[in-house]
Amino acid sequence: MKQIGIITKRELQAIFDSLMAYITIIVFLGLSGFFTWLYGGDVFFVGQASMQSFFGIAYWTFFFFIPALTMKLIAEEKKTGTLEILLTKPVTDWQIIWGKFLATLLLIIIALALTLPYYITIWNIGPIDHGAVWTGYLGLILMSSAYISIGIFTSSITNNQIVAFLLALCIGIFFHIIFGILAASISGVPGSIFNYLSLSTHYESISRGVVDSKDIIYFLSIIFLGLIGSEAVLAKRNIN
């Protein structure tokens, strides 16, 4: 645990020492604020105090932002060779991956925490379904974790950051909309499989306020598959 903490701390330091963290947070708040409050005006015209329009926008902004945050995590260390330094210190591959995962997740949580004023504002406008807001945030955190773990995986298989970014988007887009579209157009068992694979199905049911263990298991499986994949790639140097 201690080693994970040290790596998380360094990653966060690196993110906040560069402009990356600030740009991410500002652009995220700008985009989500603009689309929630100004453009379209869903919040004021929907007729009820709800955060749904914000969650709908955050769903897309994180989809694009997270690969940009994760692309350098391992690819850059591979390219500069610092991975060798890291792996010859008393840390395991798992600790490195978890440390990097947690650092990115913490940045996302900080960005989300800064949207709490939205919640308070809407709460003041009218009666709000508090449960749905909190599960909405939970849904965003779970979704982000899933994309972070996919991003770490793609970052681990290459030492080119752009490749890692594009690959993460490619894999992500399937979960994000393609499986959903396939589910809608195919009937029967394949259709329901695609429906289960589609991330939007699970995200929507959580952000409506329904926390089902099925959805949680879905997100956790993506997270673990991504991280196990990354660990396998790191360990591959020893497969002969």
Add this chain to the structure above:
Amino acid sequence: MDIVVDKITKTYGLQKAVDELSFRVKTGEVLGFLGPNGAGKTTTMKAITCFLNPNEGNILVGGMSVTENPEEVKKHIGYLPENNPLYQDMPVIDYLRFSAELQGVPKEKVRERIIEMVKVCGLKAEKHKKIRELSKGFRQRVGLAQALIHDPEVLILDEPTTGLDPNQIVEIRELIKKIGKEKTVILSSHILAEVEATCDRILIISKGKIVADGTPEELRKQAQGNEILKVQIRNGERNEMYSALKSLPTVALVDFIDGTPNCYEVQSKKDENSAKAIFDLCVKKGWYISQLTPVETKLEDVFREVTMN
């Protein structure tokens, strides 16, 4: 802590980088690792530091196996990789703190160790700069500082003096020698003079196998065999000197040295020493010796001889 490398083999695809390599390094020994490019030096070092597992064979560091107990082994190793990779965006101090924490230096000692390392490695003026802003020599010192920060018992240095200026090279060599008195040090280098100056023992490997092993003197003697003297004599006649030298009972061969007048290379017979005989000869003839020096086989020659075939 002793390092025991026991018949390790590492292949990359079809190529054998290291081929049943075995050696042993004792505490207090500085081992110089020599070999042509691609001989397997770096691979062996990576295997000792638990970065790569060998396909076959085992490595024990202080009795612990690198494949079975890597976390424990890594705690006792300080490692400076080739090319010295560093986090470019981190300030020197932060980087050293990160290394110290990861290596498990107790919290109350971290500060003390960092101050010590900054002093030992001469980083005082640079300690708050980002690593990106440092010159190559200072980066090398940062790399060395992170390897030494937890006071490791085993130190593995892959070409530690590349990029340093001559003064820094001397300083680093002194440092390595000092550290090597109590610890186990393995260092690789292309520069033979450096290995000769710092190491107690030299291991030359070629194509993944050991081709020579011993102290610098041993290696030289092994390659040289008979004693060779360089003699320069004044006020004598060239041919007379030549035949007089040649007729000495202990001398096997006499050669002219091109370029310098009256200068000869005298090779003695096996296990014989001709210096006294030459001196007596000159006294008798009334010549005076302006030079009489033993010719040592250079380590370069040893290196060439064992790695060329």
